[in-house]
Amino acid sequence: DAGVTQSPTHLIKTRGQQVTLRCSPKSGHDTVSWYQQALGQGPQFIFQYYEEEERQRGNFPDRFSGHQFPNYSSELNVNALLLGDSALYLCASSPLVGTWGQGNDGYTFGSGTRLTVV
């Protein structure tokens, strides 16, 4: 059973450029969340998608946008890249229905995309 797949694994971009990161959720999961992990920090929540709609959003500027497709896969887009956007971007999938206590382990994380902005 494939877990969460992210592509690409590494990416180098120049300031001001735009980038698109991709995520395929674990089989059976319909909700996708994105996290940014700066060097030496814990992951920070960017947003969550379900049924192709953004359900929750963290404290990130509008330069960060996303999309979810009918097959539940998702993209994270970042416009006008800044040096401070350099980070590991993690995708996490989960089943929406069911609480933590109902035998599901909630979020499954991918290995991430390492974005370097120069």
Add this chain to the structure above:
Amino acid sequence: AQSVTQLGSHVSVSEGALVLLRCNYSSSVPPYLFWYVQYPNQGLQLLLKYTSAATLVKGINGFEAEFKKSETSFHLTKPSAHMSDAAEYFCAVSEEVYGGSQGNLIFGKGTKLSVKP
């Protein structure tokens, strides 16, 4: 607002020694609490979670954590460290939202565990 504090950004133990990684949380409602492990250049793997059942939670790889409401703590322990335990460990808190679905995770800054031979 929810938050997580992990005391000690770096913990070093000898192989076979007790591992204790500290986590304190703040939450306005009964929280769900988690410990994740991250190996270099990898994503996060769930070690264990607290979901208001037993206060002592057993996870994978011999780790366990105890939820103490009075101390707002959820410290992670392992009786005997192994070299393969060297990694970064993250404590996280979440709340239920939208009628029972999982809220987003709020992570601490992480604790890097080193294991000396």
